[in-house]
């Protein structure tokens with residue numbers, strides 16, 4: 581049962597037939613882990629907090645810098661040099677005190693991935709690098725938790741919902757191996773238009789709300805959008821019969837050796853794949 585305050589706070593989405601009171605109650609009971617509090621992570625956290633997801637966990641090891649303010653919507657000048665996860669948590673608590681929000685100032689890696697996502701109904705990718713996404717994919721498939729990939733660079737973004745089941749592809753079905761260092765564009769080298777993370781997380785956040793309110797999702801759809809060109813396309817991704825992760829269940833990015841290797845190779849360099 582929603583309280584009178586919740587019925588008022590969420591009244592405009594309760595009116596939507598695809599959410600309604602049952603969907604809202606499901607949202608309030610949900611726990612979501614957001615890995616990364618950069619541009620995509622803060623936009624996703626903002627949407628889920630305002631929509632009333634009952635429990636949010638924010639994970640980020642970085643500190644706010646002046647050049648983040650162009651696009652990372654939960655920070656202002658007073659947050660510079662503060663931990664991103666903590667600054668974002670405090671901003672969100674001021675927006676919605678009816679939900680529970682916690683922060684973890686740490687790297688998301690092979691050693692802590694499992695305890696960090698424990699109890700989550702959904703994991704959202706708010707990172708800026710491929711190495712962490714491979715860790716997210718392994719732990720999500722291992723534990724059977726759906727996750728949503730989001731990436732943004734330049735004027736385009738990509739997102740894909742990964743459903744860890746027999747029928748649907750995982751992230752490694754799309755990208756079997758880590759790209760070589762320097763093979764991908766990054767925001768550090770190519771820049772990013774601040775409307776792109778908003779656009780791509782509008783899609784990813786919608787997927788999250790659909791799932792958390794009990795609506796069906798479709799896996800195997802890589803959504804690519806160049807907002808400058810108004811070019812929006814969906815690419816079908818097939819499940820690989822030889823996928824190391826979702827077919828062989830070899831979760832090699834949850835081993836410390838592989839995880840350390842990928843971090844040292846890729847570091848912060850890998851954000852996004854240029855669509856063919």
Ligand SMILES: [Zn+2]
Nearest residue numbers: 750753823826
């Ligand atoms: Zn796979």
